Amino acid sequence: MILNFLTDLKKLQKFDQPLDISPYAKMMGFRLIRQDGILTTVMKYHSDLIGTPFPQALHGGTIASLMEMAAIMELVWDRDIVHIPKTVDATIDYLRSGKPVDSYARAKIFRKGRRFATLHAEAWQSDPEKPIASSMLHFQLIE
Amino acid sequence: MIPIQDIAFDKIILSIPHAHRLGLRLYEKTATGLTIEMPYNPELETFPNSGIIANGAITALLDTALGAATYAQLKSYRRIVTLDLRVDYFEKPEPYSSVIVKTRCLKKADQIIFVQGDVFSKGETKPIAHGVGVFSYAEMTASEEMSENDIQDEDPPL
Numbered sequence: 527m528i529l530n531f532l533t534d535l536k537k538l539q540k541f542d543q544p545l546d547i548s549p550y551a552k553m554m555g556f557r558l559i560r561q562d563g564i565l566t567t568v569m570k571y572h573s574d575l576i577g578t579p580f581p582q583a584l585h586g587g588t589i590a591s592l593m594e595m596a597a598i599m600e601l602v603w604d605r606d607i608v609h610i611p612k613t614v615d616a617t618i619d620y621l622r623s624g625k626p627v628d629s630y631a632r633a634k635i636f637r638k639g640r641r642f643a644t645l646h647a648e649a650w651q652s653d654p655e656k657p658i659a660s661s662m663l664h665f666q667l668i669e
Numbered sequence: 670m671i672p673i674q675d676i677a678f679d680k681i682i683l684s685i686p687h688a689h690r691l692g693l694r695l696y697e698k699t700a701t702g703l704t705i706e707m708p709y710n711p712e713l714e715t716f717p718n719s720g721i722i723a724n725g726a727i728t729a730l731l732d733t734a735l736g737a738a739t740y741a742q743l744k745s746y747r748r749i750v751t752l753d754l755r756v757d758y759f760e761k762p763e764p765y766s767s768v769i770v771k772t773r774c775l776k777k778a779d780q781i782i783f784v785q786g787d788v789f790s791k792g793e794t795k796p797i798a799h800g801v802g803v804f805s806y807a808e809m810t811a812s813e814e815m816s817e818n819d820i821q822d823e824d825p826p827l
Contacts, residue, residue: 528716549714550723553690574690577733585687586736586751587729594725610715613724618754 528610532602535560545595554588556595565603567596569629576626584624586659590616593647593661596631601643601665611643611665622658627651629658641667678703678737688733691726695737702772703741705734706791709767720764727798728756730770731786735802738772738784747806752781756800763790768797781805 531547535558542559545551545567555570569575569592577585594616601611633647643665648657679695682688682705691713697704707713707722707730715723732754739749762768769791775783781803788798 547717548723549712549717550725553712554725574686576686577688579684579686585685585729585732586754587725587732588687590728590732590754590756591723591725594728613758615755615757616728618728618751618756620751620753 529602529607536603551595554591554595556592558599565596565599565632567592567599567631569631571626571628573626578623582626584626584629584658586618586620586624589620589624589629589649589659590618590661592629592631593618593633593649593659594663596649597633597645597647597661597663597665600633600635600645600647601638601667607667609668611667614642614664614666616661616663618659618661620659622656624649624658625651630654633663638667643667678741681740682733682737685733687729691729691733693730693733696769698741702774703734703738704769704771705730705737707768707770709765720766722762722768724758727758727762727768727788728754728800730768731756731788731798731800732802734770734772734786735784735800736804738774738786739782739802739804739806742774742777742782743806750805750807751802752805753803754800755802756798758798759795760797762797763793766793767791770800775801780807 528547540561545556545558557568559566575584575588629649629651631647631649633645636644645663647661649659650657682693692708694706696706713722713726770786770788772786784802786800787796
């Protein structure tokens with residue numbers, strides 16, 4: 527179902543779509559944006575994402591989850607895959623506290639073989655040059 | 670200074686909005702670690718009607734549980750910051766099953782605590798995921814010291 531959703535989006539040069547085909551992604555407020563050929567995953571801010579109320583900061587788990595989603599989207603985007611890749615592991619570095627605003631993530635494919643892929647994802651808020659977290663992820667690609 | 674054992678952990682977990690959203694609850698607290706449960710909820714599924722809780726929710730469960738496990742090692746309220754979190758996803762959870770995490774403190778060092786957590790489908794003995802976290806804790810300045818009443822409303826920064 528997610529793959530059909532992406533196949534339709536691939537026909538568009540520019541879009542901003544909620545990822546509400548997945549209940550979890552919907553709960554998290556994830557959206558997928560494509561602009562100037564670049565894919566960005568967005569986590570729309572809402573109060574359920576807070577981990578620390580005073581001073582308000584996003585829950586670290588939500589940022590980790592956003593980066594994983596960005597990596598999966600990057601992987602499935604340029605590939606005619608039949609199955610969603612399986613996340614093997616993720617290493618997350620928290621760099622700055624997440625403010626109660628929208629967050630963005632992009633992933634870069636470091637290596638993509640036949641069976642495994644290694645990606646690096648970064649999450650930011652107002653300034654892409656000031657990431658709030660980064661993550662290294664490994665995926666198993668299911669043919 | 671508030672003795673850590675006097676603070677109700679369930680209350681702390683529930684007062685974290687995202688943990689509350691995920692439905693997390695303290696299952697057990699022993700001297701060596703915590704067991705925290707994330708009940709099955711269709712909103713946590715990756716794919717509709719699959720019954721399988723998304724990896725992202727498991728990561729958030731681990732982050733919360735390891736933060737709480739760090740907190741449990743402290744004798745008084747401190748600011749806690751996650752430096753690093755590593756998660757291995759062994760296999761998918763059982764469909765329509767709650768997920769639990771059992772934490773263990775590996776080492777409490779100067780300013781840093783190393784913790785780990787094993788994740789299971791409830792009632793199963795083989796872990797489905799594993800996480801290791803490194804958290805820092807800082808001495809609080811006098812102005813940051815909070816009264817016990819404040820703690821009821823506020824949360825440890827997990």
